[in-house]
Amino acid sequence: MARIVQKFGGTSVGDIERIRNVAARVQREAAAGNEVAVVLSAMAGTTDQLVAWTREAAPAADPREYDVVVSAGEQVTIGLLAIVLGELGVPARSWTSWQLPIRTDGAHAKARIETIDTAALEADLAAGRVAIVPGFQGISPDGRITTLGRGGSDTSAVALAAALNADRCDIFTDVDGVYTCDPRIVAKARKLERITYEEMLESASQGAKVLQTRAVEMGMKHHVRIQVLSSFEDVPGTLVVDEDEIVEQEIISGIAYSRDEAKITVARVADKPGVAAAIFGPLADAMINVDMIVQNVSEDGEETDITFTVPEGDHQRAIDAIKRSRDAIGYARLDHDANVVKVSVIGVGMRSHAGVAQRMFRTLAEKGINIQVISTSEIKVSVLIAEEYTELALRALHSAYGLDAM
Amino acid sequence: MARIVQKFGGTSVGDIERIRNVAARVQREAAAGNEVAVVLSAMAGTTDQLVAWTREAAPAADPREYDVVVSAGEQVTIGLLAIVLGELGVPARSWTSWQLPIRTDGAHAKARIETIDTAALEADLAAGRVAIVPGFQGISPDGRITTLGRGGSDTSAVALAAALNADRCDIFTDVDGVYTCDPRIVAKARKLERITYEEMLESASQGAKVLQTRAVEMGMKHHVRIQVLSSFEDVPGTLVVDEDEIVEQEIISGIAYSRDEAKITVARVADKPGVAAAIFGPLADAMINVDMIVQNVSEDGEETDITFTVPEGDHQRAIDAIKRSRDAIGYARLDHDANVVKVSVIGVGMRSHAGVAQRMFRTLAEKGINIQVISTSEIKVSVLIAEEYTELALRALHSAYGLDAM
Numbered sequence: 182m183a184r185i186v187q188k189f190g191g192t193s194v195g196d197i198e199r200i201r202n203v204a205a206r207v208q209r210e211a212a213a214g215n216e217v218a219v220v221l222s223a224m225a226g227t228t229d230q231l232v233a234w235t236r237e238a239a240p241a242a243d244p245r246e247y248d249v250v251v252s253a254g255e256q257v258t259i260g261l262l263a264i265v266l267g268e269l270g271v272p273a274r275s276w277t278s279w280q281l282p283i284r285t286d287g288a289h290a291k292a293r294i295e296t297i298d299t300a301a302l303e304a305d306l307a308a309g310r311v312a313i314v315p316g317f318q319g320i321s322p323d324g325r326i327t328t329l330g331r332g333g334s335d336t337s338a339v340a341l342a343a344a345l346n347a348d349r350c351d352i353f354t355d356v357d358g359v360y361t362c363d364p365r366i367v368a369k370a371r372k373l374e375r376i377t378y379e380e381m382l383e384s385a386s387q388g389a390k391v392l393q394t395r396a397v398e399m400g401m402k403h404h405v406r407i408q409v410l411s412s413f414e415d416v417p418g419t420l421v422v423d424e425d426e427i428v429e430q431e432i433i434s435g436i437a438y439s440r441d442e443a444k445i446t447v448a449r450v451a452d453k454p455g456v457a458a459a460i461f462g463p464l465a466d467a468m469i470n471v472d473m474i475v476q477n478v479s480e481d482g483e484e485t486d487i488t489f490t491v492p493e494g495d496h497q498r499a500i501d502a503i504k505r506s507r508d509a510i511g512y513a514r515l516d517h518d519a520n521v522v523k524v525s526v527i528g529v530g531m532r533s534h535a536g537v538a539q540r541m542f543r544t545l546a547e548k549g550i551n552i553q554v555i556s557t558s559e560i561k562v563s564v565l566i567a568e569e570y571t572e573l574a575l576r577a578l579h580s581a582y583g584l585d586a587m
Numbered sequence: 588m589a590r591i592v593q594k595f596g597g598t599s600v601g602d603i604e605r606i607r608n609v610a611a612r613v614q615r616e617a618a619a620g621n622e623v624a625v626v627l628s629a630m631a632g633t634t635d636q637l638v639a640w641t642r643e644a645a646p647a648a649d650p651r652e653y654d655v656v657v658s659a660g661e662q663v664t665i666g667l668l669a670i671v672l673g674e675l676g677v678p679a680r681s682w683t684s685w686q687l688p689i690r691t692d693g694a695h696a697k698a699r700i701e702t703i704d705t706a707a708l709e710a711d712l713a714a715g716r717v718a719i720v721p722g723f724q725g726i727s728p729d730g731r732i733t734t735l736g737r738g739g740s741d742t743s744a745v746a747l748a749a750a751l752n753a754d755r756c757d758i759f760t761d762v763d764g765v766y767t768c769d770p771r772i773v774a775k776a777r778k779l780e781r782i783t784y785e786e787m788l789e790s791a792s793q794g795a796k797v798l799q800t801r802a803v804e805m806g807m808k809h810h811v812r813i814q815v816l817s818s819f820e821d822v823p824g825t826l827v828v829d830e831d832e833i834v835e836q837e838i839i840s841g842i843a844y845s846r847d848e849a850k851i852t853v854a855r856v857a858d859k860p861g862v863a864a865a866i867f868g869p870l871a872d873a874m875i876n877v878d879m880i881v882q883n884v885s886e887d888g889e890e891t892d893i894t895f896t897v898p899e900g901d902h903q904r905a906i907d908a909i910k911r912s913r914d915a916i917g918y919a920r921l922d923h924d925a926n927v928v929k930v931s932v933i934g935v936g937m938r939s940h941a942g943v944a945q946r947m948f949r950t951l952a953e954k955g956i957n958i959q960v961i962s963t964s965e966i967k968v969s970v971l972i973a974e975e976y977t978e979l980a981l982r983a984l985h986s987a988y989g990l991d992a993m
Contacts (some may be wrong), residue, residue, distance in 0.1 A: 197644050238671045260656035412805040
């Protein structure tokens, strides 16, 4: 007997017919003798509608009342799934976040789960009942409704799995697992059987987006084995686990990319202390997230260029912020380019293997692709290249690191 | 300074624009220096959709989970009104039924409010904040969500007014008050300034339907002054009050009618004990509500006819139930007629005035209208007549009792 948490997103519970499919999956897991807790999102579109109403009601809604409104959709789906399971003869009941309760901090609209009281759930599971819990929400220290921010249901599921010491947390989604690369671009991409939390975090922030970053972080912290799998097909997905659960670790687990990048170069600034602060201060004030940063070696010891990337949506705002600070920064020229893509090779194995970055640079050079910016972390090497080379680069790297399916 | 409870139904909060109108009304009451608590329904159509989903999910849904689903709509409207009021600079907050809490019995889908804990609300009102509460729902003794049945928001409002010792409970609706008769039929009908709870109860069950019967009963029990008024026009409505609050009591307050009636005559049954039980037992078993009943005086002391009315929707089921019991009842013939209307004159004044019924019978006779069945209560005389005479009878009686507007 195992204890499983299953999480289904908005598309999976989009209408009663789909909720019946969810119920069938839950029933199968319960019939196998497992204890099952289910975390649900609202029906697809519901939360968007609720958010739209709050915006129509006021441009800057009171976040406490915003949370009251936008948390309503999950109450509908948990009740409906309980009804359908009851009809199938599977003992089940819904639990609202205040009935358990799921306690969060008081940061409305972006709250963090602090504790989940599982006493009632444990009793339910022990009695053979399926427990159904709303994702995305909780209650604050002063007893008000909170929400976790968009996509928060993944986090709810992993937090519940941690609180219940579950053997596994299955996240049902519209992809069937995590691939070595985007299969729409690289036909030879393979589905990974396992991936580490760290690799998943690097992939997610690179645009793989199959699993909320905070959910992965929470899984890593509490050692929750997370499975990403398809709601619509019945095939095993990808397990996200601790590094020591992966026996034969490949050096590289995948190649990620993000087109959502814009490059800005502040040319010929004085090579002296305080210049970087003069550039990045205004960007921080404008809440613009700067990713890669390089500063060229100064040729004459007096002037240098500073290049960095920002999300494409913040491109114009970043340029405006720099221009407004021109006097303080004292630059000669501002260059920018949104036709860039960030390509990353990711793998915990590179910690113990030399030459990973070198292979990347050589592979790209062989294809005549110029590297504009480089940044590295312990388990990732990222380069910025011209966007038109995206497909060529991904396929070449996928082969070069031996990731191609046979 | 007064303490007012305002209740707005689904049409009044049907979209953000209408919620702004509600907010303007709340703001005006608060700006006049009053303490204001607001009870809201879900947006028009929302609860119907939720009910439809539960039916699609299972023909007989677990009532505990049914309540989880169908209670979700009010959470949306209370939050949205709080947001709009905040935008207007009116301090306000929403309270869910579990935050207060509103305690009900455990009769899911038709629960009764037992207590409302007003400590938190009192503090809010004292601090000048508008308190916004969901109608139609509460929590059961074991902490699950309950609902009060359709239209239960009126009851929630009156219960809250009672718990808060409010000076008045304003029920905003799509009519602007209670009339002496249906103004669509009787052009000279007048809006009543005041009506007693008893008269309101008799009118409501006769199809006036401006206020939930249970809400009126609760108002009567706790002496809550209820005002029925229009959401869309800014004119005084009708006050529903204790009899001693009405100084110049008219004998008759109004003429009500109900077309939702069908007459059934069980002809030539034995005139002996047990026959009535043989007829009405099967109807009670079939959950059919019998209204008027008359038994003719037996001519020969051996056989008699029994006539009664049932709601038109139960007409065929009632006939079927009687036919199935034919052997036990032993009747000669079964007659039935759905083309009937029940017309009632209502007024607490008739307790102390003779001749009220006589005037009704004479008026109808003068117009050549045959009375098929008569039933009376302390404050009401009802007759069953052919449906085609409805308008004629209502106008004639309205004049005969001196109710016509000048």
